[in-house]
Amino acid sequence: MSDSTAPEISPVAAFPAVRFKRTLRPSQQEVVAIARRHFAEGRRHLYIVAPPGSGKTVIGLFLWAELARCPALVLSPNSAIQAQWVGKLEHFDLPDHVDALATTGSEPPLWLTSLTYQALTMPDRGGExxxxxxxxxxxxxxxxxxxxxxxxxxxxxxxxxxxxxxxxxxxxxxxxxxxxRDAAALAGDSLKVLHASSLAALGRLRARGIGLIILDECHHLLGHWGRVLADAHELFERPLVVGLTATPPDRDGKLKEDLDRYDAFFGPIAYEVPTPAVVKDGFLAPYQDLVQFVRPSPEELAFIANASAQFAALVEELCHAPGALNEAGAGQGSPSAPDLAKEFSQCSESMVAWVTRVLAERRLPTGVVKDWLSFERRDPVFADAGRWFLQGRKHQLPEGVPPPPELPADDPNLELTIHVPVLDRYIRHRLRGSADPQDHAIAERAIRRLRLFGVQVTETGTQACVSPVGRVMAYARGKTAAVLSILKAERAALGDRIRAVIVADFERTSSVDTEVKHLLDEEAGGAVAAFRALLGDPETDALDPVLVTGSTVLVDDDLAPRLGEAAAAWLSANRRDVRFEFGDEQGFKIMRGSGSDWCPQTYVTLITELFQRGLTKCLVGTRGLLGEGWDAHKVNVLIDLTTVTTSMSVNQLRGRSFRLDPDDPAKLADNWDVVCIAPEFSKGLDDYERFIGKHRVLFGLTDDGVVEKGVGHVHAAFTELKPELVEGSIGPLNAEMLNRVNRRTEFRKLWRIGEPYHPEPVRALELKLGGGGGAMGFPPFAGATPWSARSLALAVGEAVLGALVESGLLKSRRNIHGGERTGGYVRVFLEEATGDESRLFTEALHEALGALGRPRYVIPRSVDRVEATWLSRLLPKVIGQYFQSRRRELIMWHAVPSALAKHRDLVAVYQRHWNLRVSPGTAVYAHQGEGEQLVADARATGLAPSATIHPKEVFL
Incomplete structure (x- = not known):
């Protein structure tokens, strides 16, 4: 894919006079400027990342009409996006009818040929x-x-x-x-395995002289499509390539050859448009992210509880040594142990005995290593988990094995974190490797049992698999009730303006695990179940819901006559060869169509148009159909019932509600998640973890008007509360979220649309200071006012910043922003800083205020405590305060940030700024001797920081 032999760019003399009728947005103008530079420098690949609704199609058409001015091929993943490329030409002045310039077919290709990827990459299914x-x-x-x-x-x-x-x-x-076919494609022979129709289309396009290829949603090209198009690029003699996507592809699990090809084909991202920037510029609708929590039903809870008990029982059974069922920590009180005892015979060597022996001997599968450090380095996960496991069973660690590190306090799945690595190694290295066939049988039964918890033991380790418990949580019946509550609140707030979309993973499922068939029928968690629930409540039935999937259109029974009339008129006006009728189902109608034009593209376009008009105010569908490429600008409520967490899928789905609505200039979209939690059980937080994962890649508005990446933007409680504490706040959280639907005007103002903003996200810290008196007391300086969490965080920040600037690590001073958030948090960041400056400052401040790891230097912090005197007690408070005494007290040892602790001169600079801003005191070397003991004593006596610190990425 070298560019060295690519032909020179030359305009085609006969290219028609196609001109953009409007004004490009600021972000679009930047893309065009970058494209001009790229192409002028001889670079022929341009890679643009921009959110849904930000105008990627217009960008592509502008580059074709104004820069490339040559025959172009546009490829898209589905027919809806394929058609949009021709439709958006309405924004251009054309010298002729659009049909003379652009086509969605390849017989023959025109100046703009818009096809699907499938049309050019269809493999030959057979042949001798x-x-x-x-x-x-x-x-x-x-x-x-x-x-x-x-x-x-x-x-x-x-x-x-x-x-x-x-x-x-x-x-x-x-x-x-x-x-x-894959092997041929990877070897660069992908065209040889294509269907005759794809080869014919490629031949016609080559004859047309394609000079520009626009690859829309190009994140799809890590596989067969990408292999074929890489070879087609050579076939077309290396035309210009423009890659457009809302999000780069997910790279996990992809072949290295495909990743390398993708990176070589597109090169680095030339320009990325952050979603908040487009909102603040006024070209996407503002939004707020909301959530409702539910608990499992009694039947679902019983299943989850039983599964949790079975996990505990599995551990107990594998810990039973022959003839010693009451070994230390095992006991016979495990709730399901008697049941499992019938299935699991006793092992020839118990798991406790095996773990003890392996740690004592430092035995790896490849042999014994010389010392503990070597053992820990080779298998650090098991080294920790094995020690935690033995300690949890009150079993003494073998001689020579050091104590493990502290358990991770914020791990919501601590039981699995400890036991899964131990079970994995025991099953693979002991039971499977045993000479006893009974051990082999026990291993296979244990493996089957672990699948219940989403753990698959393979030949080389463990990997995640579909968990029946996770499915029960994801598709809990309580979620449909939450959907009704959401829609009732939104309808009350929006009235007839409501346009709600409910997106599920599937229409219905026929693959229900045996273990959960009594809980999940074929509709559970699917679009059909949500649709039925809407019809069953008078308030949501009044929204006249319609379900549309790749195979079905279901219509509210009392809507059917009006929808039928409107559909007939639309089909006639658009000259579609379609005939339809409504069949009766229980409580609703099913739309059955026929004719040459009856297909998902037709009926999705039809139903979308009727939704836009308000004939139906609620669409229910699947993410495959209402996700990528689907466009309905009136959507103002999105309810996400899907289980997707990849950045690519989440961004595509959330983008459905961002479009501006010309009829509602004050639009603010509500994007909802519905989450089921049961934190008291193993895997009971699976759905919550999915929720966290979805928002890990999303920017959203916080209550103090900052746009923040991560789940903290949904509510400050998700920063403050550990997952197991969320359950106790379900009622207040749900009520507050439902109340926010009435505060659209307030939250829209917080977006500060049209006001100046920093063009890139910046790093920030959210801090809650605690331990050793925390932020209490007075600064140890004359006339100072008492410390607050904000003033202390800013003072330490100023000390860090001053030292970084004086030492030359930062080029110039910046202002430090310190804002207070709900829950006692303080958000701190460096204003108008570059990415590198922001990263250096936040990392240094995190170290200065965070827990003591293994710091090279530490520095003390003292405060002044105010104490009453006999005279101050006698006098009025307003006068007596001047006669109080002060006592200075050491309350904390802080780490000197590593960037400023590399040598004594840097430490002296930091100490000077610390003494000026925070406290008197001398920095102490802590890697040996008295300093090392000082750090240990500080941890033991509460003089070490215990602040809660969350790194954030915010858009200002």
Whole structure:
């Protein structure tokens, strides 16, 4: 993909006079300026990241019409986005009818040809050559696995399979066809495995002389599509490439070859448009993120409790040594141990005995290592978990094994954190490696049991898998009741302006695990279940809901006559060959269509238009259909019932509500999550963790008007409360969230739309100071006012900043912002700083106020305590305060930030600023001798900081 031999860019003389009729937004103008520089410098790849609704399509069309001025190919992941590219030409002055310039077909290609990725990348499903290669691949696989001694024996077995079990044969052959195609594509021969229709389309496009390829939603190109398009790029003689996406792709689990190809094809991101910037510029609608919490139903709770008990019982059974059921810490009181005892025979060596032996001998699977440090370095997770496990069972650590570090206090799944690594190593290294067949059987039963908790033991370790407990939490029936509460509150606030969208993972499911069939029927958690719930309540039924998925359109029964009339008029006006009728279902109607134009693209467009008009005020659908590419600017309520947490999927889904509504200039969209929690049980916080994961990649508005990345923007409580404490606040939190729907005007003002802002996110710290008197007392300076959390945080910040500037680590002084948040938190950040400056300052401040790890230097902090005297007690308070006495008290030892602790001269600079801003005192070297003991004593006596600190990324 080298650019060295690419042809020079030259305008096509016959290119039509296509001109943009409007004014580009500021962010679009920046993209065009960057593109001009890129192309002028001979670079032929441009990679742009911008949120849904920020005008990516217009950017692409402008680059085509104003810069490239040549035949262009646009590729999109679905037909809805494909059609939008031609539709957006309405914003351009055209010399001819649009049909003469642009097409959504390739026969023939025009100046702008908009196709789907599928149209150019369809693989050939069969053919003698492909089948022959697949069969050879299959034979070699059987020989390599030892299931056949040579290719001849393998071929005989495969032929026999084809005669006696054709279904299985066809399924396996399809798998090996795909492997052959993938291998060819990875080797750069992807065009050889394409269907004839895709090859023909590529040939026509090459003949047209494509000079620009625009790849929309290009995050999809880490796989087959990307392999084909890399080769097609060569076929087209390396035209300009513009990649557009709302979010870079998720790279986990992708092949290195595909990642390298993607990076080489697009290069680094040339320009990224943050969502808050587009909102503050006034080109996307402001929004607020909200949540409702629910508890599992009694039946669901019983299942979760039983699963939790079974996990505890599994651990107990594996800890039973032969003939010693009452070993230390085991006991017989585990609630499900009697039941599991019938399934699990006693192991030849208990898990406690094995862990003790492995730690004592420092034995790894490859052999014994020389010392504990080597053992810990080779398997640090097990080294910690094994020691925690033994201590938890009141079992003495072997001689020579040091105590483990403190347990992670903020881990919501502490039981699994301790036990899963121990179970994994015990199953793989002891039971599977045993000479006793009974141990092998125990291992397999334990593996099956762990799957209940979403843990899959493989040959090389553990990996996450679908957990029945997690599914029960994700699709809990209480969520539908929460949806009704949300919609009632939103309807009361918005009236007829409400346009709500409910998005689920699926329409209904037919793959319910055996363990949960009594809890989850085929509709549980799906779009159909939500739709039925809406119809069952008069207030939400009044929204005239419609369900639309890739295979179904369901309509509120009393809406059907009006919808039928409006649909017929729309189909006629748009010249669609469609006939439809309504079939009766219990409580609703099903729309059945026929005709050459009846397909998801037609009926989704139809229903969306009727939704925009207000004929229906609530759409229910799946993320596959109402996610990427779907556009309805009137959406002002989005309820997310999906389980997706990847940044790519979350950003695409949330973008559905950001569009500006010309009829509602004061629009503020509410984006809702519904979360089920049962923190008292193992895996009972799975849904909460998903909620945290979704918001980890999202910016949102906080109660003090700062746009912050992470779950803290939903509510300050999610920064303040540990997950297990959220349950006790469900009532107040839910009530506050529902109340926010009536405060749209207030929250819209907090966005400060149209006001100046910093163009990039900045790093910040949210601090809650505590321990050793915390922020109490007076600064040890004459005439000072008492410390507050804010004043202390700012004083330490000024000491850090002053030292960084004087030492030359920061080039110039900046202002420090210190704002107070709900719950006693103080947010601190450096104003108008670059990314590097912000990172250096926040990391140094975090170290200065955070817990003592292993600091190189520490420095003391003292405060003045005010005490009454006999005279001050006699006098009125307003006068007596001047006769109080002061007593100075050491209350804390703080770390000197590592950036300022590298040598004594830097420490002296920091000490000078600390003495000026915070407290008298001398820095002490803490890596040995008295200083090392001083740190240990500070931890033991409460003189070490215990502040709660959360690093944040905020947009100002």
């Amino acid at each position: 050559d492909l089948d022959a290669q697949a069969l050879e691949f299959w034979q070699n696989r059987l020989v390599a696995k030892g299931e056949a001694k040579d290719p001849v024996e393998a071929r005989v077995w495969i032929e026999d399979l084809a005669r006696h079990n054709r279904g299985y044969y066809d399924g396996r052959l399809a798998i090996y066809r795909k492997e052959v």
